[in-house]
Amino acid sequence: MSDRHLLIVYHSQSGTTEAMAQAVIRGASDPAIEGVRLRVRAALDAGPEDVLWAHGVILGTPENFGYMSGGLKTFLDRSYHACLEQTQGLPWALFVRAGNDGTGAVDSVERIVAGLRWKPIGAPLVVAGPAEAGDYAAACEELGMTMAAGLEAGIF
Ligand SMILES: Cc1cc2nc3c(=O)[nH]c(=O)nc-3n(C[C@H](O)[C@H](O)[C@H](O)COP(=O)(O)O)c2cc1C
Numbered sequence: 001m002s003d004r005h006l007l008i009v010y011h012s013q014s015g016t017t018e019a020m021a022q023a024v025i026r027g028a029s030d031p032a033i034e035g036v037r038l039r040v041r042a043a044l045d046a047g048p049e050d051v052l053w054a055h056g057v058i059l060g061t062p063e064n065f066g067y068m069s070g071g072l073k074t075f076l077d078r079s080y081h082a083c084l085e086q087t088q089g090l091p092w093a094l095f096v097r098a099g100n101d102g103t104g105a106v107d108s109v110e111r112i113v114a115g116l117r118w119k120p121i122g123a124p125l126v127v128a129g130p131a132e133a134g135d136y137a138a139a140c141e142e143l144g145m146t147m148a149a150g151l152e153a154g155i156f
Helices: 016-028 048-053 070-083 103-116 133-153
Strands: 004-010 036-042 056-064 091-098 125-128
Touching: 004 016, 004 048, 004 070, 004 133, 016 036, 016 056, 016 091, 016 125, 016 133, 036 048, 036 133, 048 070, 056 070, 056 103, 056 133, 070 103, 091 103, 091 133, 103 125, 125 133
Parallel strands: 004 036, 004 056, 056 091, 091 125
Antiparallel strands: none
């Protein structure tokens, strides 16, 4: 089978979502997974062409003002209509970093992605409150690895 394509798009203002993203990337880059090509984009630099390239997408955002970050929102704004007809059923996953909650970010992303009719591979990964990168690295790595391995195996 030809390579499967995994896109990771995230926004981070002060670096904590970035730390989650780096762990997700590590998991998705596991050397045991050979048939998956990875593309990592900051949300402000990503666009519909990246989504149309992908067989699976992982989105990451902090919660800002009870919503997803503006960075991820502009990516979805710019991508929604260009992808709507061609990406239904796309497997996707979400990770969120929040100061104390996270549900507003999750709900806001899920509402838009429901419109796109992408298929979640599992529950969103939310890290809320004070935590060091080491506390959640394993969960993030598992998320990345699960998506990549599932794409490689043709499960997703
Ligand atoms: C402008 C702003 C708004 C925020 N709003 C929320 C919020 O509504 N709920 C929450 O749990 N945390 C909120 N936070 C805290 C961030 O989600 C938290 O600090 C997160 O770790 C930041 O991620 P980043 O380091 O990737 O930018 C807010 C932070 C900022 C800067």
